[in-house]
Amino acid sequence: MGRTPCCDKNGLKKGPWTSEEDHVLISYIQLHGPGNWRSLPKNAGLQRCGKSCRLRWTNYLRPDIKRGRFSFDEEETIIQLHSVLGNKWSAIAARLPGRTDNEIKNYWNTHIRKRLLRNGIDPVTHAPRLDLLDLSSILTSALCNPSTLLNLSTLVGSTQALLNPDILRLATTLSSLKQENSDMFLQQLQENQLLNSLLQIQDVPALSSLPSQFQNLVQQVPVCTTSAGPFINQTAQIMQENVKGFSSNPTCTFSCQNSQENFVPSSLNESLVSLPNFYCNSTPTTDPKVPEPGEYSGFQSANNGYQNFSIDSVMSTPLMSQDPLNSSSTYVNSSSTEDERECYSSLLKFEIPESLDIDDFL
DNA sequence: AAACGCCGCAACCGCCGAGGT
DNA sequence: AACCTCGGCGGTTGCGGCGTT
Known part of the structure; x- marks a missing residue:
């Protein structure tokens, strides 16, 4: 289907609008209304195409436009x-x-x-960036228990899609941190609750159906205790979700709420009540304004990857x-x-x- | 003071869907 | 059904302002 240009480009002005042009456009629309944008510039005496006029009006000249910084x-x-x-x-x-x-x-x-x-x-x-978090969590567990490194190569083989030079650089960074101050680094790691959280993986009923390399990794994770931080919880949460993704039981539900409660105030959830909750469950919503899966690729990937991923874990603003x-x-x-x-x-x-x-x- | 780079934003471009003929 | 016009949308560009060197 052929399309003619919205207007004859020849002789029409482009670029920033002058105050005179603005005045002409405002005056014309105040008298006649927006009407037909294609014929508007000709009728108003503007050397602009209709599209340019419409954009100038809707994005800048419209009287109900609020200027200034976003609140x-x-x-x-x-x-x-x-x-x-x-x-x-x-x-x-x-x-x-x-x-x-x-x-x-x-x-x-x-x-x-x-x-x-x-x-x-x-x-x-x-959602938290998988390429950063996955590798960090893997490296953390590996460094916490050096024997896990033996299995890391196997794991890496199955997650090649995540690997790129940038991620390898992160690995190098973490590795060098460990080498530079091994004792302190390990102490810090052991003070994390990440691996303890990971062990909650037993809540996933289909653990036995995991690929062997993931079972090995999970089983070799040592128990570490004490203070939990957002990073640890987020990482553990994603690991749990990833594990769940390998589950053979599609109806398996796994609430991330437990791992969230450590640092997300309960009122946070209340403040998000009005939001569609497809980050929190996979039940299709009836809200007509919510795109169907597939309509928005970003949402789709989020929904696929984190079917139980709570929106409040990635929304800083309600906090x-x-x-x-x-x-x-x-x-x-x-x-x-x-x-x-x-x-x-x-x-x-x-x-x-x-x-x-x-x-x-x- | 000049040069340079970065940033923010207005404006443009190309595509699409709806509706008319 | 095919074609055309129009309005709308999202992505991108380019320019001016500003800060840094």
Whole structure:
């Protein structure tokens, strides 16, 4: 099906709009309404194509557009909606009065996306990044019990898809950390509850159906005790989910809630009641606004990989909203907003070595 | 002060679906 | 059914501002 250009490009102006052009466009629309965008520039006397006029109006000149920085509530809403809708900027914008899809898209790409990446969260799936976490957990268990290293090569063989030069660099980093200060490193590892959490894997009824290399790895994990951190819980959770993925029993359910309760306040869940909960269970929702699996690839992969993965484990914002400072929606134009957000979001940061250049990972 | 690089955002581009003929 | 027009959407680009060296 052939398509003619939306307008004759010849002789039409492109680039930034002048205030005069803005005035002409506003005046025309105030008199006649938006109407037919194709004929609008001609009728209004603008040397622009209709598409350009429409974009200028909808993204900038519309009287109901809210300018200025995004408030904390708005940012919270964007993250939550993006976890549900993906890059459906117009759908997200429909829930944010006064904000345009273009503005939200820009804000996501320039602020939120980068922050999620810095915090080890995949901005597409809203889940902790598997390539970092899987290897870290494997290496942690391996380093905690050197004999496990023997099986690591077998495991690596079955997870080749996860390996790339960047991940190998992370392995090198972790390895060098161990070599540099072996005692302290091992002590730190033993103080983690990761492996203890991993042993809860016995809750998975179909453990015996795992591939042998995974059984070996699980069985060789030693018990470590004491304080649990977000990273440990997240890692254990993902390991559990991965194990579950190998289960031969498709109806097997495994709640991550136990591992979450260690660091996620119960009220956090309450604050997310309004969210569709397909991160928390695999039951199809009846909410018509929620895309069906397959409609949004990012969601699909998240849903497939983490059918029981709780959304609250990847959403930093509800946690923040507990603080009176952050429950305020009067954040607009606050110069310290970014820093404060960064400070609070660091509560869910993962323990990635500082020597690791995260940008190289992206 | 100049050069350079980074960042944010407005604007553009190309594609798509809906609806009309 | 085929074609066309239009509006809308998401991805990308390019420019100006700003900070750093």
